[in-house]
Each structure stands twice: as C-alpha cells, then as structure tokens.
Amino acid sequence: MNYYETQxxxxxxxxxxTEAEMISRILAGERDLFYxxxxxxxxxxxxxxxxxxxxxxxxxEVVQEAAxxxxxxxxxxxxxxxxxxxxxxxxxxxxxxxxxxxxxxxxVSLEDFVDNGDSDYTPAVLTDWREIPSESxxxxxxxETLRRAVNELPEKYREVLISRDVREMNIAETAELLGISxxxxxxxxxxxxxxxQKIVAPExxxxxKRYTKG
Amino acid sequence: MVLDCxxxxxxxxxxxxxxxxxxxxxxxxEHLANCRHCAAILDSTHNILYxxxxxxxxxxxxxxxxxxxxxxxxxxxKSEPASR
Numbered sequence: 001m002n003y004y005e006t007q008x009x010x011x012x013x014x015x016x017x018t019e020a021e022m023i024s025r026i027l028a029g030e031r032d033l034f035y036x037x038x039x040x041x042x043x044x045x046x047x048x049x050x051x052x053x054x055x056x057x058x059x060x061e062v063v064q065e066a067a068x069x070x071x072x073x074x075x076x077x078x079x080x081x082x083x084x085x086x087x088x089x090x091x092x093x094x095x096x097x098x099x100x101x102x103x104x105x106x107x108v109s110l111e112d113f114v115d116n117g118d119s120d121y122t123p124a125v126l127t128d129w130r131e132i133p134s135e136s137x138x139x140x141x142x143x144e145t146l147r148r149a150v151n152e153l154p155e156k157y158r159e160v161l162i163s164r165d166v167r168e169m170n171i172a173e174t175a176e177l178l179g180i181s182x183x184x185x186x187x188x189x190x191x192x193x194x195x196x197q198k199i200v201a202p203e204x205x206x207x208x209k210r211y212t213k214g
Numbered sequence: 215m216v217l218d219c220x221x222x223x224x225x226x227x228x229x230x231x232x233x234x235x236x237x238x239x240x241x242x243x244e245h246l247a248n249c250r251h252c253a254a255i256l257d258s259t260h261n262i263l264y265x266x267x268x269x270x271x272x273x274x275x276x277x278x279x280x281x282x283x284x285x286x287x288x289x290x291x292k293s294e295p296a297s298r
Contacts, residue, residue, distance in 0.1 A: 031290040035283050042282070046274055056275045063278075064285045071290060123223055126254035131261050137270040146262070146271050165263050166272055171231070190227035193259055196266075201258040 019083050027075060034071055041084040044167060045091040048177075051162035052095035054151045062098055066091040088177065099155070123194050124201040130212075132204050142207060149199040157192035164189055217245045222252045226259055 017025070019037070026033050038045075045066060049059035070077075070087050077086055136142050150158060150166075163174040164185070171189075175182045217225075222245050228234050229242050246253045265271060 032287075034290060035286050038282070038286075039279070042279060043269075043274060046278065047272060050272070060275060060278055060281070064282055067282065067286060068289055071286070072293065123255050124258070125251050126258060127250060129254040129257040129261065131257070132265060134265065134268050134270075137265060137268050142265070143271050146266050150266065161266075162272075166266050168267055171233075186228065186233070190224065193227045193230070193263065194223065196262050197255060197259040200262050201255075204258070204262070 020079060023074060023077065023079070023083065026071075034067075034074075037083060038067055038070075038087065041087050044084060044088055047162055047167055048088050048091045049095040051159045051166075052092065052099050052155060054158065058098065059095070062095045063091060066094045069094065085177075092177065122198075124198045126201060126205065129201070129205070130208055132208055136208075136211070139207075139211075142204070145200060145203050145207065149196055149203075152199055153192055153195055157188050157195065160185055160188040161192040161196065165193070217241050219245075219249060219252055222246070222249070223255065226256055229256070230260055230263065 017033075022033050022037050026037065042063075045063050046059055049062040049066070050056065053059050053062065066087065070090050073090075077083065132142070150161065153161060159178055160174060163169045163177060164171070169177070171182050171185050175185045178185070180188075222242055225234060225238065225242050229239065234242065246256060
C-alpha cells in the first residue's frame, strides 16, 4: 500500500504521511487526522462488522463505536501490526459483543444441517453452468440474491466467507483475525462455499435464463 | 486414485484455492473431466465467489463515510486527545 508514502511536498495541500507519522501527530493533538487514518480501512471494518451482524445499520453503528474506541486507545497501539488490522479486530470484538447482547434469534437451521456432518451434504446438482459475467452485477436482483445468500449462512461460516472471499484475505490472516486455526478456516470455508453454491446456483441459473431470453 | 462425486465436493474449496497435493489435484481433475455434474458444481461455485468478491456486491451504505466522519468530529471534539 502506498497511499501513506511520504512524497516530496509542496507548500500547499495536505501532506501524505506514513501511518506512524499520522498516529504520532494525532497523539500530539491533531484530532482531525484520525478520520484520514481510518478512511482506507472503511470497507474492511464495515464488512467485518456486517459479517457478524448481517445488518447494514447495525454494522455502521458498530464501526462508529469501534472507531471511537480505537481513538481512545490509540496511545496503546504499538505498531506491531498494521493499524487496519488492529482496527478490524476492535470492530470484530465490538460486533460480537453487540450480537451477544441482542441475540434473541435461535441458531439457524442450516447450522444443524451442516453440523450433522458433511458426508451426506449435497450441493445443488446442475447439469451445466453458464457463467454469470460480472457486468450482471449492475442488476440489483443479482446483488440482492448474493447478499441474501451470505446472510443465510450461520455466523461462523459467514465470518469466514466474508473475510476470505469478499475481503480476499488469505487463510492465515483469516485464522489470525477470527482466532481459529487455519485448518478450521479451511473446513468452514469449504462448507460456506458449498452452502453458497446450494443456495445461489439454482437462483442464478434461473435469473441467467430470464435475462438471456429477455 | 479414483474419486467419487462426494469426495470431489469435499475438495472443491481447496481445489479453488490451489491447496491440494498434486496427486489429489490430478485425481480431482480427472473426475471433473468426466463428470459434468461436478464440473458444473465447480464452475458455479467459482462463479459465485468471483461475484461476491466484486466490490459492487457489498458496498458501503450511502452516506456511510460522511456519517462516520461527522460522528468522529463531534465526539473527538469533546474528548481529550488520545495520549501515550
């Protein structure tokens, strides 16, 4: 990532700073810089909160709380990890706490289905598949189908899927963030991906047919 | 090694991540070449992952950045600067 790289500066305009420089200046009292520090991580923290809460409004609230918490704790940030990694972890903890506080919904039935063992698990069996090109994402219907399917996954599978396949973190980073082993990430990912296939593939095939006909 | 469909389904995720031993990978590929059901399962899974990774699928809510910035501005004004 280069956006913080120091460049030779002119006398006007904001000066690009390294993450460490930015943090030092915030700690020295330049509060306004804090948003600039957070700005590049917005999507990552939002998706992290969303992966737990599956509600945009709740995720947004958690991101704001996590950002304020991070500001208050900034003096204890040691710079061993990247700031974004630290902020994402704070966000994940906040989101999980919020979920525990508000949890009234029972565990989703898919959970039982999956934990009954995957040996009898059957994906959506198709005889053929016609690729849905990414341009199709211009259609709201497609975006909603995908989001709804992600929301249908039980929390532990959704967290792994969003970290790995939406945020595109690697296995080791996902394991570190979620506090589980790499083997567990792979197991959950395998199940999450096949669940997505089972939920989404028949729907996308039907949508694809409708759009190619019409 | 001859794999049946269920074994291939178990390997699809690692196959997509290129995280299989060469011998297992070769067996999976051999099965996929001869089983259109499993090939369609792999292709559809791959396609779905490609679509959910696209930034258009999960976007920040409209006004998210502005609201975050406004909240920070109003709260940080009240609070003491973070200190070491």
